[in-house]
Amino acid sequence: MQASEIPAFVDEIIQAGCDICAVGHDAYVLGDVEEMVDAEIELQRIDEAYGDRDFLKLEIVAYLRSLGRYLDVGSTATHWIESQKPN
Template sequence: MKRMQEKDIPAFVQEVVASGCDICAVGPSCYCFGDTDVPRDKRRGLYKKLGEIDARYGSRDHLRYQIAAHLASIGRYIDAPPMEEEDWIDNEAPELADVTPYDVAHLPIYAVLLMAEAKGADWRIVARATLNIDPERQPERARRAWASHLARARWLATSDLLQ
């Protein structure tokens, strides 16, 4: 399998942005793609372009810190709370039928959770890296928060409330 090289990061980011897709770092170790501003009828074409970019550059998971650092250096980032701050995320996501201010503030987290699920990532790694909850120290809280926020992310992704 082809693996992206660190020297290719600026070109990769430039191609993603040129495709019409937003890309930004979420904290120091994650980044996400965003298509919420792309009209629904244009998303299929966008996904095709992103697939071509992905095929051209190859696997890049090993470069996630470097990609996040590059994105931050060019102003494409969303601040994440410091790792020592554990209470920045609720134990459970809202269960209301409307988008809440909490949802808006945590949209990047929801996006990362959905991407991690699509890649089959271990929930414990996701809880630690994305929700900043240590599953070794707080296994019940970590599992509950991960499951709740992932369920909310799925619901938001399939609802028309963010259109």
């Protein structure tokens, strides 16, 4: 995977039904495990299409944070949508 593919990767993960979000400034999760069971085949396809992305973890996290899809460590929010600031 290349850094330029991060937006497409994130979009495909979301389209697969996973609620991807950053956790803090150095990690991200694909979403609820129960949701991912239904998307398992699609996630395998995405994983094969994009390949290794471990070295881009911080860039993926930064992109997710730029979209407002993040939870900060220690936050009382239970879902990333609660982290979004009102305009």
